[in-house]
Amino acid sequence: MEDKNQEVILEMKDLSISFFNKSGEIQAVRGINYTLHKGEVLGIVGESGSGKSVSSHGILRLTPDTGKVKTGEILFHGKDILKMNKKELQELRGNKIAMIFQDPMTSLDPLFTVEYQLNESLKKHTNLDAVARKARMIELLTLVGINQPERRIKQYPYEFSGGMRQRVMIAMALSCDPELLIADEPTTALDVTIQAQIVELLKELKDKLGMAIIFITHDLGVVSEICDKIIVMYAGKVVEEGMSRQIFYERCHPYTEGLLASVPKLDSDVSEKLKPIKGNPPDMSAVKPGCAFAPRCSCAMKICVREEPPECELDETHKASCWQVIKKAMQNT
Numbered sequence: 356m357e358d359k360n361q362e363v364i365l366e367m368k369d370l371s372i373s374f375f376n377k378s379g380e381i382q383a384v385r386g387i388n389y390t391l392h393k394g395e396v397l398g399i400v401g402e403s404g405s406g407k408s409v410s411s412h413g414i415l416r417l418t419p420d421t422g423k424v425k426t427g428e429i430l431f432h433g434k435d436i437l438k439m440n441k442k443e444l445q446e447l448r449g450n451k452i453a454m455i456f457q458d459p460m461t462s463l464d465p466l467f468t469v470e471y472q473l474n475e476s477l478k479k480h481t482n483l484d485a486v487a488r489k490a491r492m493i494e495l496l497t498l499v500g501i502n503q504p505e506r507r508i509k510q511y512p513y514e515f516s517g518g519m520r521q522r523v524m525i526a527m528a529l530s531c532d533p534e535l536l537i538a539d540e541p542t543t544a545l546d547v548t549i550q551a552q553i554v555e556l557l558k559e560l561k562d563k564l565g566m567a568i569i570f571i572t573h574d575l576g577v578v579s580e581i582c583d584k585i586i587v588m589y590a591g592k593v594v595e596e597g598m599s600r601q602i603f604y605e606r607c608h609p610y611t612e613g614l615l616a617s618v619p620k621l622d623s624d625v626s627e628k629l630k631p632i633k634g635n636p637p638d639m640s641a642v643k644p645g646c647a648f649a650p651r652c653s654c655a656m657k658i659c660v661r662e663e664p665p666e667c668e669l670d671e672t673h674k675a676s677c678w679q680v681i682k683k684a685m686q687n688t
């Protein structure tokens with residue numbers, strides 16, 4: 356639950372990131388804002404290419420050289436990460452914020468055993484001696500639900516199934532006892548049952564360790580179980596933001612509606628047909644005026660293709676950027 360008494364740990368303020376190549380500028384992230392409290396779980400949801408990874412990589416300053424932060428601040432305990440020096444950044448990456456990347460095989464080195472890789476991570480991020488590190492490794496693997504950790508630690512990543520590899524990745528991320536864990540589509544490559552197990556695991560870990568989590572996914576169904584609040588991204592912007600229940604039961608942006616209709620719902624009838632959103636996300640190297648979703652939106656009005664909708668505050672925690680929402684709000688006043 357959003358708890359106003361809890362300390363704010365991360366504040367994203369008007370972050371914009373663009374990539375520059377021969378054909379011009381790709382506006383990957385266009386002015387996003389959000390706040391994360393201690394121990395809170397934030398879901399970032401949106402179709403492929405909506406800017407989920409680029410904005411989150413920005414938190415660890417992992418934007419590639421071809422990318423540029425055009426505007427904004429990313430405050431961690433009030434300090435702008437974008438202005439941190441090398442030493443502060445190292446401290447942040449190693450001990451405060453950890454990330455699980457989209458593809459575990461790109462983050463685990465196939466040439467080394469899990470023990471070697473976990474040990475290296477612990478050496479880098481802690482002052483533990485060899486004996487304590489070994490104990491910590493076993494503890495971490497047990498924590499993420501890997502049976503017979505003493506035996507499995509000697510194995511190579513390819514000897515683990517997809518779900519187990521993801522658990523190893525999570526163990527690695529936890530090795531520095533982070534205050535914030537960023538999980539970038541940690542379940543995309545997994546089947547539905549394993550996906551649910553990983554989400555359950557993260558939920559348990561959050562309760563046990565009290566860390567905040569940013570959970571990135573394109574599947575709104577996946578986050579329903581774990582998130583306190585959710586931001587919905589489209590074409591580099593946040594189009595709707597709310598507490599989990601507001602997004603599931605009081606959503607008002609047609610894009611959020613479309614996302615929910617395209618994934619199986621927990622309470623839905625099996626015979627209910629899934630409806631994918633028609634059309635494709637816009638080309639971010641040629642951003643047009645108006646609402647970026649307008650060409651795919653069944654309720655688009657004339658103004659939608661002409662003018663970008665401002666953010667409309669429905670209540671303290673629920674916001675949406677949509678002309679239809681603004682129209683309805685005006686009719687009700």
Ligand SMILES: Nc1ncnc2c1ncn2[C@@H]1O[C@H](COP(=O)(O)OP(=O)(O)OP(=O)(O)O)[C@@H](O)[C@H]1O
Nearest residue numbers: 374381383402403404405406407408409419573639
């Ligand atoms: N290194 C890069 N160079 C140029 N463009 C990039 C680069 N990385 C990302 N982009 C572009 O930035 C936009 C946002 O990409 P991002 O990876 O954040 O999407 P995403 O929401 O994480 O999608 P997915 O669900 O597929 O992971 C996309 O249009 C993408 O093509």
Ligand SMILES: [Mg+2]
Nearest residue numbers: 407408409457
């Ligand atoms: Mg991504």
